[in-house]
Amino acid sequence: MASSTALLPKDRKKDDHPIFLRVCHSPWISIGQKALVGLRSLAASYLFVSFLAIINYELERNNNGLGTIFKFSNIAYFIQLLYNAIAATYTVMHLYYPHHGSQPRTFKTRMQSFFSPPRQNTSTKNRTWFSIFYTAANTFPFASAAIHWFVMVPTEHATIIPGDQTFGHGWYTTFFVLDKYAVSAVIAFVEIFFLSSIKRQEPLSAHLFGLAFLCFLYIGWAYIGYVVTDKYVWWFLDHNQVKWEFVVAGWVAFAALTEICFFIIYGITGLRELLTKRGERKSRGYQQLPQ
Template identity: 45%
Template sequence: MSSSTALLPKDRKKDDHKSLVFWRSLVAVYLFFSFLAILHFEFEILNERWEMIYNFSNIVYGLQTLYAIITAIWTFMHLYYPHHDNNSTFCERFFSPPRSNGNTKNKYFFSVFYYLIVTFPHIVTIIYWAILVPRSKTELSGETGEIIVGNWWYCKFYIVAKYGINSFIALFELFYLSSIKRPEAFHHVTALGALLLAYVGWAAFGHYHTEKYCYYFLDHEEIGWNYYWSCVAGFVVLGELFFIFIYAVTGIRESMTKKQADDKNTGYQRLPQ
C-alpha cells in the first residue's frame, strides 16, 4: 500500500490524518446506528415489512452506511498499518485497501459507488421535500395523530436523519473527507442512469410483491401510463442533474484546494492503492 490515497492524501499532516480517521469513524458509527433506528421505526411504528427493502431512501441510506464503514476501516488501516506484505496477518490484508495495481474495473466500480453515495442522498431529499411533502404522500401522511404524537421525537429524528442529515453527510464527504478527482463523466452518467432504471424495475417488482410503491409517481395504476414514462424519465434526469451538480462542485473543490489530477480516466484513480 502506498503512502497516499484519496482517503489519506499525502499533503495532509499526520494530525489531519488522525482527524480524518476520527471523522470517518464518527460518520460510520452515526450512520450505522441511525439506520438501525430508522428501520426499527418503520418496522415497529409504521408496521412496514417487506416494503422496507423496496424503499429507495432505505436502499440509498444502507449503501451510504456501507460506504462509510468501508472507508472508515480503510482509512484507519492506511494510517496505522500503511504497509503490508506476505508476512502480514490475514486481518491486515483483508481490511486494507487494495493496492494501486488493482483491477481497473474495480476502481471504476468503486468510483461509481462513490458518486452514487454523494449524489443519490440529494435525490432522496429533494423528492421528499419538493414532491412528497406538498402532496401529502410521505410514509407518515396516512398515520393517525395518536401514532405521531406518541412518538413525536422519534418521528422528528426519523425525518431529519433520513431526509436532511443524509445530504449533509454526502456534502461533508465531498468537501472534507475525500480528495477524489473528477472522472470521465460519460461512463458515470451512463452507470448512474442504469442504476436508477434498475431501481424502477426493483420498485415494480416490489409492487408485485407488496402491492405498494415507495413513490406514488412510479405507480402506473395511480397516475396512468400516459404520465408513468414521463415520471420515470424525470426520475432518471433528476439523478443525472444531481450528478452534474456534484461533478461541478468537485471541480470547484479541486480549484479551491489547487490539486491537480494525474489521470482523470479512472475516476477513483487514487483509491484504492
C-alpha cells in the first residue's frame, strides 16, 4: 500500500468505501498516509495535553469543582479528543497492520483487530452510529465557540474574565479561552477539510435527529449539574433570571444553533468533495479498497 496515496472520493450514487476506511485516508494527494499518521497523532496529542490544561484551569483558577464535568465546552472538547484519538489509532493500524485478519488468531492479532477500523456492518448500522459520532465531535466545537462569542460574551456571562479582556490576564487565561473557543473549532475544520475523506452525512434526517437528541440530552445533564452544584451552566437556563418561556426557548435555540453548525460542516464537506473530485485522476488514488 503506497504511503503517499490518498483515498479519492467515488460517485455518491455508487458503492462507496466504508466510512472506517475513509477516516484513515486524506482526500488530498499531497497528504500521504505517513503524513496523515503524523498529523493525526499531533492533533490527538495536542488535544490531550490541552484538555488536561483546561480541566486544571477549571479546577484551580475557576474553582468549578464538580461543575467542570457539566460544562458543554468541556464535554465538547472531550468528545473531540476522543474522536481524534480513535481516528489516529485507526489510521496507524490501517497503515502498519492492514492484514491482521488473515493471520493466525493470537493475543497480538486480537489486539491489532481491536484497535483497527471495524468492518462496516449493515445489520448493526455501525456506519451510521460512527458517522453521528464524527458529526458531533466536529459540530460541537463550532457550537461551543458560537455560544461563547455570540451569546455569553455580549451578555457578560463568559467566564470569570470578561469577554473583552481575554488578553492581559496571563498566558494561561489567554490559552484557556482561545483554545476552548477558537483552536478547537480550527482543529475541527482541519479534520473535515484536510484529514478525513468522510463524505457528507447520510441519511441526513438521522444526523439531524441524532444531534438534536444529544443537545436535549445535554440539557438534562446541565440540570443535573444544577442539582449537584447549585449553579446553572448557562444563565439562560436559570428560570430565576429569565421567565420559563425564555428558558424553553433557550433549549430550542441551543439545538437550533447546533443544527446550524452542522450545516456549516456539511457545506465544508461538500466544498472539499467538489475540490478533490476536480483533481481526481483514475491513475491516482485508491479506486478499490478492502471491504
